[in-house]
Amino acid sequence: MHDQTIERGTTWLADAGLRPTRQRVALAALLVGDGMDRHVTAEWLFEAATKAGAGVSLATVYNTLRAFSEAGLVREITVDGSRSYFDTNMTDHPHFYWENDGKLTDAPSEELRIEGLPKAPDGARISAVDVVIRLRRD
Structure with a gap:
């Protein structure tokens, strides 16, 4: 190195x-x-x-x-409940998960719109929202 x-x-x-x-x-x-x-x-x-x-x-x-x-x-970032990826980009942003080759990449955050979230139960707060968009090449 x-x-x-x-x-x-x-x-x-x-x-x-x-x-x-x-x-x-x-x-x-x-x-x-x-x-x-x-x-x-x-x-x-x-x-x-x-x-x-x-x-x-x-x-x-x-x-x-x-x-x-x-x-x-x-x-x-956990995909499929068992596979974990670690992202060095700590800003809030969505991801593409490429199912064919198991890769995780950044998705353009400026194109993502979340209109609302459900209210957190009493005694809890939303700490993060992870968006993973699954893609498959034909």
């Missing part, structure tokens, strides 16, 4: 108040080191880390993504 990608990853962690362990810095550099937002699965990140020689286990990747999510660095 390049010094600039490692520096970006380290800064990203520091801005969230996370201790920059070797594993966290390596994974952060893969996630945001090039300055681009991405949607990843734990398996994809593990494979990328392995190719980069980061020496992390799949369990470490899962635990680190959970820590990143709790720190507000990534948003977890």
